[in-house]
Amino acid sequence: MKYATVIGLEVHSELKTKSKAFCSCSTEFGGEPNTHVCPVCLGMPGALPVLNKQVVEFAIRAGLALDCEIKKFNKFDRKNYFYPDLSKNYQISQFDKPICEHGHIDIEVDGQTKRVGITRIHMEEDAGKLVHSGATIKTSESSAVDYNRAGVPLIEIVSEPDMRSAAEARAYMEKLKAILEYTDVSDCKMQEGSLRCDANISVMPEGATEFGTRAEIKNLNSFRALERAIEYEIQRQIQLVEDGGTVVQETRTWDDGKGMTLSMRSKEEAHDYRYFPEPDLVPVVIDDAWIARVKSELPELPAARKARLMQEKGLVDYDAENIVSTKAMAEYFDEAAKHTEDSKGIANWLLGDVSAYLNSENITIEKFPITPANLGEMVNLINKGVLSSKLAKKVFAEMLKTGKTPQALVKELGLEQISDEGAIVKIVEETLAENPQSIADYKAGKDRALGFLVGQIMKKSRGKANPEMVNNLLKERMQ
C-alpha cells in the first residue's frame, strides 16, 4: 500500500529583546551560570512578573510578517507543571487567546509553490537549563540548574498539518527562519537553542481523508535533524502499520547519534497543565494604531527581496530564491553588488564557490572571511579581463587565507593576466613559427589544432595570456 504523510510543526523562537519577558535581567546567551537572574526569574517568594512591552511588539511584527491576524485582547495564562528548570513550576504562556492567528507561509519544493497555514502564535517565557554531572540525566550523580535562560521571551509558532514530506517540512522551517531573521525578532540560532522545533507526524493510506494517529517528535536541533527524524519516523510508522500494529499517540525524542526516534511518554503520561489566567498580569490591549505602526515599520521580507533582485539585478528565479534564503546572505549580496555592475557574477560566486566553502567549513556567511567589497572587486577584475576565471580561483583561495584585496593579491602573486596586445602577438607568432603542421591542420578544417595552439601559448605565458585575445589573434594569423 502507498502511504501519505501528514506533518505539522511547532516552532519555538527566542525573541531578541534586551531584557527578559517579565523582569529586567539580560537575555544575553552564554553568561556564567545564574548571573542573569533576579527574584522574579528565580521565582523567589513574593516576586511578581511585569510584562516587557517589547515582547508584544516583536510578536506583532512576527505575526504580520507571517500574514497573521493580530488579536487585540491579550491575556496570559499559567501552564502548571513541575520541573527543576522551571523556577515557579508554572510557565507564563498564552492558552486560549494567542496574540496571532490564521497566518501562512508559501514554500517552494521541486519548483512547486505551496501554502502552509499557521494556526497560531503565542507569547511565553523560556525555562532554565539543567546541567548534568554525567553524560545523561539517568547516569548523573547530580544536576545543577542554570536560570540565565529562565524568563527569556519566546514565541511559539504552530503550523497547520499541511506538510506532506520531510522536504516540505524543511522548506517551511527554512522559510520561517528567514522571515524571523528578516524581521529581526530572533537570532534563530538552532545550535544555541534560540530556534527549536517539534514535529507532529502521522501516516495514512494514500487517498484517505482521516489523519492517522500522530507522534510528536522533540529535540530537532538542526534542519538536517528535522529532515532525518521525519524520514525515520515516517518509515517507522509505515513499518508498524504494515506489520499489523497501530501507531500510538506519544511524545518521542530524536536521537541524532543513533539516527532514530525513541519513545518519551505516552498520551496517558501526558501532563494536565491546568491552565488558568495569570492573575499577576493585567490584559494587554493592542490598538489599531500600534498594529499600523508595526506594519509600517516592517522590513523587506524574503518574497519582496527576491522580486527586487530579479527585477533590479536581473537575477534568475533560482538564484534569487537562494540568495534571499537567509537574511545574512541577502545582505552580503547587496553589499557586494554595490562594488560591481555584475550582480549575476556575484550570485554565481555566492551560490558556487562561496557556498561550497561555507558548507565545507560548516559556517554561515556571517563568518565568511572575504568581505563583500573584495568579492565585488574580484568579479570586476574578471570582467575587465585582468583575471582569468582559472586565476580567479587562485586569488579566491588566497583571499580566504589572507583577507587581502584581490588587487593586492594579483600584484603580489604576479597573476595579472597579459592583455597587452604586443606581448601576446609576440608569443602567438613564436608559437605559430614552432608549429607549422598545426597551421596546416587548422586550414584543413581540423578545429582541434586551434585548441592545441592555445594550450601551447598558455603554457608559454604561464596561464596569464588573455585567452580571448589569444583565440582571436590565432584565428586572424591563420586565415
Next chain:
Amino acid sequence: MDLYKSTAHELHEKLVKKEISSVELTYNVYDRIAEVEKDVKAYVTLDKENALAQAAKVDKMIAAGEAIAPLAGIPGAIKDNISTKGLRTTCSSKMLENLNPIYDAHVIEKLRADETIFLGKTNLDEFAMGSTTETSYFGTSHNPWNLDLVPGGSSGGSAAAIAAGEAIWSLGSDTGGSIRQPASFTGCVGIKPTYGRVSRYGCVAFASSLDQIGPITKDVTDAATVLNTICGVDAHDSTSLPVEVPDFTKALKQDVKGLKIGLPKEYFGKGLDPKVDAILKKAIADYEAMGAEIVEVSLPHTEYAVITYYIIAPAEASANLARFDGVRYGYRNMKATSAPEMTTASRTEGFGSEVKRRIMLGTYVLSSGYYDAYYLKAMQVRTLIRKDFEEAFKQCDLLLTPTSPVVAYPIDGKMDPLAIYMLDVCTIPVNLAGLPGISVPAGFADGLPVGMQLIGKLLDEETILRAAYTFEQAHDYHKVMAPLGGK
C-alpha cells in the same frame, strides 16, 4: 513611662518635640515584648539589634534638626509573609523556616525610606491560610483580651502585637479577611485597601487576585498614616493601580452628616451572634444620631461568596505555592535520590495539613474536566458579586456590616475547617470585589471586642476612614487596653 501604650501619631509629636528619643521608645516596646510575649506569642522573629541601630539613626536625624516622616523612629511589626531583605521571612511554615530573602517587598522599601523601625516579624496561619494562627508551624498566637482565645487570622500575630502593646503599628495581609477579622477579634483598627492600592511585590502570594497588604493599628489616625506611606503604584506590580494617592489623614473629619450608610440585609441574617448584632445595632443608631442616613440594601449573591472564594483562592494558591519545591530555597528532604522524589518529599514534609488541603482543592478545581464546572463558574459568580456591590453603591456611600459574625473563640482546634471557612462570610465578598474595607472597634460583648466593618467604593478609602474616625472619636473603645487575662 509606658510609651508602648501610645499611638504612632502621639509618639511622632513627642519625638519631634524631643520629649522622648526613638531609642528610648524602642527599648520600651522591647521591654513590653519581653514581659508579655511568652503569653501572647505574636512574633516569629525579633530583630532587636537592627531596630535599635535604626532608632539611634533617627535620633541623630532629629538632633540634627532634620524633618522626619510620621512613622520615622516608630517601631512596627511586619507580618511574616512580607519579604524583608536579610531578615528571615517564614510565612509561619516549616518550608521557609530558614529563608533569608534577598530583596525587600515594595512596602518595606517605602517604610525604610521613611526611616521607620521594624521590631520583628509576626506570626500568621501558614502561608496566610487560616483564621486563627492555629495552622502556624511555630504555634498559635494568643488573644490579648483572653489568652485562651484565638487572636483571629491569618494576621493574628500582627493584631495580637498591637493589642498587647508589643508594637505601635503593624502590617498584615488580607486575602479573605485576614487583616479585618483579627483586628475585630483583638479590638484594633485594620484596613484592607482597594485591590491595587498597595503593591503586592514581596508579599508571598497566597491568592494573587485577592491578596492586599494593609495596616493594623490602635486607631484610625494611625491606619491612615501607615496607608499614606505604603500606598502607590509600583513598577514591579502590574496590578498596582496608577492612581494618585490622597493624604488619607485629611479624610479624618469628625462628621458623617448626610453620609448614606447601607446595611446589606444578607449580613445580618442567620449565623450572626445576637451579642454582636446588638452592638452593631447600637453603632448604627449612633451613626444615625450623628446625622448619617441609614438605608437597607441587598447583596443577593452573598450566600455564594464563601464557596466562590474557596475555589478561586485555592486555585491560585495551588500555582503560587508550586515554587516551593526544595530546588532553589526552603526545606529540602535530603534522603531523596531523584529530583521528583526530592520535590514530593520536601512538599509533603514542608507543608502543614491546611496548606496541603488547599493545594489539593485548587489542583482539583483546575483539572481538565473540572475547570468549567468549578473555576470558570466561580469566576462568573465573582462578577455577579462585584455587580451586587455596584448596584448597592447606587443607593449609599458606604456599607456597614459585622466584621465577623462571632467574637474570638477558644484555641482548641476543635472547630471544623468548613465551619471556620463559613465565618469569613462578611469579609470575603469585599476581597472578591476588590473593595476597601476597614474594621473598627464597635464595643464589647462579655469583655471581648466586637468589630464593625465599613466597606467603601473602589478607591474610596477616604469615606470609610472618615466614618470610622467619626465613630471612634465619639467612643472610647479604642482606648481600652487588653487585660491579658485568661489561662
